[in-house]
Amino acid sequence: MAEFNAPKGIPDYYPPASREFVGVRSKLLRAADRAGYSPIELPLFEETGLFARGVGESTDVVSKEMYTFADRGGRSVTLRPEGTAGVMRAVIEHGLDRGPLPVKLVYAGAFFRYERPQAGRYRQLQQVGIEAIGTDDPALDAEVIAVADEGFRDIGLTGFRLDLTSLGDSNCRPAYRERLTAYLDGLDLDDATKERARLNPLRVLDDKRPAMQALLADAPLMMDHLCDACREHFDRVRAVLDALQVPYTLNPRMVRGLDYYTRTTFEFVHPGLGAQSGIGGGGRYDGLMAELGGQSLSGIGFGLGVDRTLLAAQAEGLSVGSESRCDVYGVPIGPEASARLAVLAGQLRRADIRTDLAYGGRALKTAMKAADTSGARIALVLGDREIEDGTVMVRDLISGEQNPCRQTDVVAVVQAMLSAGGREPTG
Ligand code: HAM
Numbered sequence: 001m002a003e004f005n006a007p008k009g010i011p012d013y014y015p016p017a018s019r020e021f022v023g024v025r026s027k028l029l030r031a032a033d034r035a036g037y038s039p040i041e042l043p044l045f046e047e048t049g050l051f052a053r054g055v056g057e058s059t060d061v062v063s064k065e066m067y068t069f070a071d072r073g074g075r076s077v078t079l080r081p082e083g084t085a086g087v088m089r090a091v092i093e094h095g096l097d098r099g100p101l102p103v104k105l106v107y108a109g110a111f112f113r114y115e116r117p118q119a120g121r122y123r124q125l126q127q128v129g130i131e132a133i134g135t136d137d138p139a140l141d142a143e144v145i146a147v148a149d150e151g152f153r154d155i156g157l158t159g160f161r162l163d164l165t166s167l168g169d170s171n172c173r174p175a176y177r178e179r180l181t182a183y184l185d186g187l188d189l190d191d192a193t194k195e196r197a198r199l200n201p202l203r204v205l206d207d208k209r210p211a212m213q214a215l216l217a218d219a220p221l222m223m224d225h226l227c228d229a230c231r232e233h234f235d236r237v238r239a240v241l242d243a244l245q246v247p248y249t250l251n252p253r254m255v256r257g258l259d260y261y262t263r264t265t266f267e268f269v270h271p272g273l274g275a276q277s278g279i280g281g282g283g284r285y286d287g288l289m290a291e292l293g294g295q296s297l298s299g300i301g302f303g304l305g306v307d308r309t310l311l312a313a314q315a316e317g318l319s320v321g322s323e324s325r326c327d328v329y330g331v332p333i334g335p336e337a338s339a340r341l342a343v344l345a346g347q348l349r350r351a352d353i354r355t356d357l358a359y360g361g362r363a364l365k366t367a368m369k370a371a372d373t374s375g376a377r378i379a380l381v382l383g384d385r386e387i388e389d390g391t392v393m394v395r396d397l398i399s400g401e402q403n404p405c406r407q408t409d410v411v412a413v414v415q416a417m418l419s420a421g422g423r424e425p426t427g
Contacts, residue, residue, distance in 0.1 A: 009117030010124040023321020028128040031151035037106035048076040054085030056259025058199040065113040079112035092294035101134030120276030131301035141264040142240035160270040163251035166234040172227035206255035223252040260285040272315035280304035324375025330357040331367040333383035
């Protein structure tokens with residue numbers, strides 16, 4: 001047993017699985033890049049008040065799960081539990097909302113929540129997120145959802161579903177909330193549920209216990225009490241999603257874990273993952289910018305869980321990203337050959353060909369074995385004879401065929417062999 005272990009509930013990703021992790025993340029990022037989102041890099045921790053105000057004091061995330069501590073200057077800071085509040089803080093602070101709208105941003109990174117660890121639920125989780133701020137066009141809602149859908153499909157995932165609802169806005173939600181509270185007051189609820197209802201009655205609808213589901217069967221639903229503007233917005237989002245052929249299921253009982261949501265709200269669910277089946281989620285947050293001291297602009301975005309998307313890909317038997325770590329593996333016989341091959345490796349790498357070498361004067365047989373396990377397609381073998389006549393032996397590791405090639409031609413020869421053999425994408 002190692003003397004030190006990773007902190008509880010935090011996954012390490014190491015080879016070969018780390019290639020799959022990076023493959024998943026880059027597919028999700030690529031989908032956002034294709035839709036015109038620009039990268040934003042933000043601090044891993046912020047003033048605690050930002051999350052308390054932005055995410056909402058009544059949420060589990062803020063009340064139970066934050067990594068909050070005083071820094072050496074006595075300021076209360078918190079490791080970011082999610083990305084939207086920090087993005088909004090930066091947009092306001094740097095006046096990005098005074099340029100062309102919408103401001104479209106994408107980020108990837110680690111977030112921290114002190115949750116009870118279990119399969120697919122970690123204390124350090126990784127997300128790819130996008131935020132589109134400053135336009136309440138329903139076509140933008142559909143774009144955000146379609147970017148997530150395409151990211152998942154690029155990975156090859158097919159077994160997920162998209163749940164969609166509208167949570168209304170500051171115009172229609174207060175009246176609905178009163179109606180729901182009156183309904184809940186008429187039920188015989190246990191104390192813990194009463195407390196949840198007091199903090200946020202909408203959360204009670206998400207109670208998974210069968211007895212509660214039966215009790216709540218006739219509860220009023222937000223979707224049936226939308227004001228005309230919210231209803232029209234939602235209808236238009238759905239019409240664009242239909243035109244884009246993004247399939248979805250209406251789920252009027254969906255409850256998200258963060259308080260800032262308004263109107264369009266969604267979650268991607270992968271039933272192959274057991275209890276932690278949410279692979280991504282998001283929605284509108286039209287009051288957030290004003291709540292954080294900015295002007296009153298709308299926004300919409302998502303956070304996709306990279307850890308869980310990787311688990312979903314594994315559950316579907318998919319392989320994402322390159323399995324091999326190099327395409328060419330150099331095997332030198334003797335110190336002079338080692339120096340010569342180092343030069344050839346440099347030329348290949350500059351030509352964007354992934355190249356590794358055997359080091360430490362290993363015997364030919366051991367070095368050829370290392371070439372095989374590296375996943376390379378081609379081995380370059382260089383010994384005294386090749387040094388003498390300025391060649392290198394080029395061995396196709398799949399067919400076993402080998403031919404000498406002039407050292408000056410090695411980049412062109414390797415390039416030709418790799419493109420003929422359909423080199424797998426490096427992801
Ligand atoms: P969220 O639903 O809290 O939303 O998180 C987004 C995704 O992160 C989840 O669907 C899940 O895949 C992943 N995730 C969350 N917690 C964990 C965990 N403990 N372990 C593993 N994966 C986890 C947000 O964070 C919002 N900021 C998304 C958003 C952006 N809404 C609007 N813009």
